[in-house]
Amino acid sequence: MQAIRLSPTALAVACLVAASPALAQEATSLERVSVVGSRRTLPAASSTDTLVPVDIYSMNKAAEGGGQFDLAQTLQYLSPSFNSTRQTGADGADLIDSASLRGLGSDQTLVLVNGKRMHTVALVNIFGARNRGATGTDLNTIPLLAIDNVQVLRDGAAAQYGSDAIAGVINIQLKKKPGCEAVAGYGQYSAGDGKNYLATAYCGVKLGDGTLGVTGEWQDRGRSNRARPEDFPRIIGDTKVKNKTLYLNGEFPITGTDKLYVTAGAQNRDASSAAYGRGGVDSSDIPLRNSAAMYPDGFVPFINGTIEDRALIVGWRSQVAGWDTDLSQTYGSNRLHYDVSNTLNASIANKDLLAGGKGISPDHFDAGGFEFKQATTNFDVSRFFPELLGGSNIAFGAEYRSERYNIFAGEPGSYIDADGLNFGGNAGSQGFPGFQPADVTNRRRNSYAIYGDWEASLSPVLTIDAALRAEHYSDFGSSTTGKLSGSYKLTPEWLLRGAASTGFRAPSLQQLYFSSTFTDFIGGRPVPVQLAPNGSAITNAAGVPPLKQEKSKSFSLGTTFKAGRDFDFTVDLYQINIRDRIVLSGRFDANNYPELAPLLNSLGVEQTAFFVNSVNTRTRGLDLTAAYRNKLGAGQLNTFLALNVSRTRVTAVNAPSKLQQFTDVLLSEKERLYIEQGGPRAKATLGFEYSQGAWTGEAKVIHFGSQTLGTFDGPPVPNAYYKPKTSMDLGLSWQVTPALKFSVGGNNVFNVKPTKQDPNETDNSFLYESVQFGLNGASYYARAHYRF
Template sequence: MQATRLLPTALAALTLFGTTAAIAQEAGSLERVTVVGSRKSLPVASSTDTLVPVDIYAMGKIAEGGGQFDLAQSLQYLSPSFNSTRQTGADGADLIDSAALRGLGSDQTLVLVNGKRRHTVALVNLFGARNRGSTGTDMNSLPLLAIDNVQVLRDGAAAQYGSDAIAGVLNIQLKKKAGCEAVAGYGQYSAGDGKNWLASAYCGIKLGGGTLAITGEYQDRGRSNRADPGDLRTIGDTAVKNKTVYLNGEFPVTGDSKLYLTLGAQDRDASSGAWARDGSSDIPTRNSATMYPDGFVPFINGDVQDRFVIVGWKSTVAGWDTDLSQTYGANKMRYVISNTLNASIANLDLINGGRGISPTRFDAGGFGFSQATTNFDVSRFFPDLLGGSNIAFGAEYRREKYDIVAGEVGSYIDADGVGAGGNAGSQGFPGFQPGDATNRSRNSQALYLDWEATLTTALTMNAAVRAEHYSDFGSTTTAKLAGSYKLGNALLLRGAASTGFRAPSLQQLYFSSTFTDFINQQPLDVVLAPNGSSITNAAGVPALKQEKSRNLSVGLTVKPSVDTSLTVDLYQIAIRDRIVLSGRFDDSNYPALGTILQGLGVGQAQFFVNSVDTRTRGLDVTASTRTKLGAGQLATFLALNVSRTTVTSVHAPAALQGFEDVLLSTRERLFIEEAGPRTKATLGFEYSQGAWTGEAKLIHFGRQTQGAFTDGVYLKYKPKTSMDLGLTWQATPALKLSMGGNNVFNVKPTRQDPFETDNGFYYDSVQFGLNGASYFARAHYRF
């Protein structure tokens, strides 16, 4: 989309200015902070003063009385640049909600906690309508009540923070203030299911001259199901039980020295319904007449463990502020498949004179990812250098580890022989085989330099450069230049240009999955092959390398008064050598390679490969105003994101040239180009009078197109707008009661042909999900 085509949208947004707004959550109440995107500490935080677009969302009201009970969904309905849609029928992707910025992949957004890099999950998204082939960060592993604010940097920042910061950066700042509070909440869908219970408590305790904040949370979200009556399938939210505890504190030691720490742990039990198996046509291949004569739905149960630790020491040495920290994060997922069977075991039992049964529960194995990061950061502000300069530099060492653990034998074995009747493995999710098991690690080292200078009272510039070396693919250097110019007290022009990169994740390098199928009357494996294996070598797939990006942005901010503000930013993100998951290659679509694969005992193979260049162009608009209305006060806000991603080229490895349509089909291309709606906007009104506060919020999701299974068929989703309503009563100075509804008009995505959708249902998990209206009530008590 050309920038000129975005201008009418910008002008339309400007005409609303003064009566509408965005980012009312801009944190005017925040104390002195370091805003993500800058190494300089600021006495106040304002999105109209930053060199690049930064939204600052204070999370207090949301945690106390919001309609969403987790962080990902809260940001989904707050930030137009942020996308997170719950998946259904997407195996492991149902258990962990992916989150991304500006319609790019979830692994192209860097997430920080208290300014420190947070680990990604072990899961690779292989199915579902979002983030296919990507890893990401589990936003819902942090309790809402523990969060002070979320800073959303809408600009490339790899030169400042390293890998993954192509689309932008999310910095989650945890609370460490004294005092105690608790929240109890309940919600459910208007259909009567998806019952959601929440209990959370926070307490900040004065300790040793500092504060130790402790947050505990329990969430029990019930399963929802939108399948038609008589349909065996379960189409809706995954059932989730989260048990979470977080500690966050900072303590003075001697002089200017401080010790700080963050400790977090979450255990999640999640359960998602897989595709239904029929009671007649699937016997004996995927079912047993004895066990499930009327058909069944296998359940993919995930035991997810997430751990996070930060320990650091801040001090001042010869006028320089120093920060030495150690961060460790780990994510593990273990699959247990229930209400299932191994059809080959059941068929063998029947052949041997038995009833034709198999176990109904299997440990299918799992995977884990851990990341240990050591940082040493140094900075100092020189008031007399070039009108005032902040110089920062530092070093980082990071070690990552990824492993796959095989499941029990019954979860993957073909007991009756390939092609003999029953399919191998546990239905719903065949277990990882011993050949899939792996244990890999790598390390990286980085040096960076950052200089921000106020050259004149109007002109501020920032330059950053970062050099990074990875043990598995080599070195890369990135740079960034940003600046702002004030035209009077109310108007500021800003712009930035940067290069960036994303290292291939260990999950993309080494994920392996194998199951046996009967292809052309031959028993052959269907393999998702890891990079560097005999299969990828035979296909001529080179070693994965980093994705490279070039980011450009230009914008303006207007703040005519304390209560009114506006920001408008245009951006372009060009990414080279994006890593994608290929289509399946076999004898039918590439005979020469298919012959080689069959010689290796493989019928079909797919793999990760650097093969796509993309360009994303977009517009961000935010505006906010606050005014007296009658006896109360009205806050109005508007936030808008318009973007378009285009695959500009597909460059196959030499051995696969001419087969680009298999490497990246039209359907897979649309998963990249249409990862999120083209337009997303939030228009909200909040009116407060005395002890009462009412809120109305419109969330608009623009059109989105997905590819169908049939060539030449497209699933076109029309623009949809939902409304959230909320009412809060401050019953006493300590007690606050809230109630309301989300998507109160029960809006759903455009109905499609269920034989063409990704989840096999006429409502797919795009734009904002398929569950419809929901209602909630909360009680917040401050001790």
């Protein structure tokens, strides 16, 4: 539901506000702010007077002169609870950066734009070390310059916002202020590749009594490559990306208390990821995966994706008999269309060779793709009663949401086996076989929800909030969730706060119906695999029941301290229990499940995997933030520390009856570690910013805790252990004139990389895996910002 109010009961603006000191300065001039987590309208409260932790990050500084050019990577180096590591060698996951909170999956974090639910992407992550088996939201579809601030609610909030808000909520507030500004930026890795060009502009135009903010952005990021000569033919690094983005955001008073607001966004992205290389003459890849006539020295297929993302919010705020009302309609769509180039269909080439030809196949294919659409209607009502229980805010509302997911097939050459099943050349385009007619699906569902929320200041030192939400989905049934939170002020400086809530996450349509046959490289050996959708012949034979919702229980307890305007401190403990968590199973084959062998053989694959409600998990963690602001010499020094430590454990495996004896396959050691340690178990940021006159310098130390991931061969091969690593970012800004600013700096300036591993056992078959801060090393940047 919407989240456009501020109150000290359902909001905690943690002192990590100081992670962007510009926001701390701006906040003092704000009479009212719109913050996720509450529906009460009051003057802005102190960040340490509130119930549950919310970090607010101003994007002004990051957009004007930051070292990261997109939102996901910006938050990666600001928020310790947030994790988004670029993947490489992970097919579609290379094209769209996924993001998550508190060590949970990307689909267990709800993303809002201006308080309204943002649509998820059509992609479900199948490969890579992060968010395996999960869908998510593409934060990089929104230009940094279009954003005023990002609010990260670090608490379970399904009772307030519905499905997905198990780990927390990210709310992206867009600009709608008058004035114009533009940014030009350039960056590259110290290795000389990954060149990144950025041109973006924002202009807020007065229209009557309202303002329409318009942001346009163009970004061109080049491919990086960390492959060694002995890895040939391989390309291992960042995906090549070209983005063209336009965003509009405005609010227009009509009459009295009536206001019309609108947000619209569109992004077209052309991305290209390098698949695993195929060998040339004298390798085992001929004729299975290559043709001597086409690529005698071997080749690297390119998985190209055209991504079209669209978003629209239209709403009307008013007041009726003293009650604030908000009626809105939100629409979003995400479409990913694959085109595979520098490739071949080895079965077509082999058939041509057997017929007396040279052994030729087309070298590029339309491989099909998928699309997700979501439409949400909200009606929200709230009112503050100053005399009721010391001051009470009552809110209620309803929501209707419809969703649609479809997969469309590629051209026949992208998937056919032209020379016969299990004979000669492998079927489909190398690197990424196209979606087949059997994969095609077009599914819909809808949901209805009602909610109520009551917060009351029972005394000057005690505040409580209670929320209840009931929701019904057309495909799996109903869910009712609740939340109770409170704060108690021990002294004017010290505050205790806590919350308890239940939550749920509906299985995504992508998890329910995604279907694909692909080739995975395991220890350098190609293995054909089918990911089978729920209700398919494979899942029916394995006794996999229909997917149902995940259910959660969350608890948090914390304290805050504020000494004047110079020092803030918060610490919060939390526990999140999730039952019937949806995960991607381990790989079943003829060896570990002989009954499936005939079915797998008929499909021309060796292994299969599927989604199933198979595990219960428990996540425990600690969030700590501290900020200190003081004069130093003739300038101002801002210091901040932020820390997240989390531990996720699988507490039970819920195997369907037919799979009771295969629990070690259903949840293999490798799959368990994806769930428990897909992200670093600790993350901390220590930052220093010193400003004097026109100059500002900053140093930021980012620590990533250890991770342990499984190996393909498994025991007795030891797991892959990634040692804790620490990187440093440096930046310098010069305000040349009131309108013009130059910024330069470096990220990971000491060129730190993850722990080396055995390439035969990693997900990307390389000695550096895409974990922690990635494998690319140091980078440098320069930006110019002009305000006019």
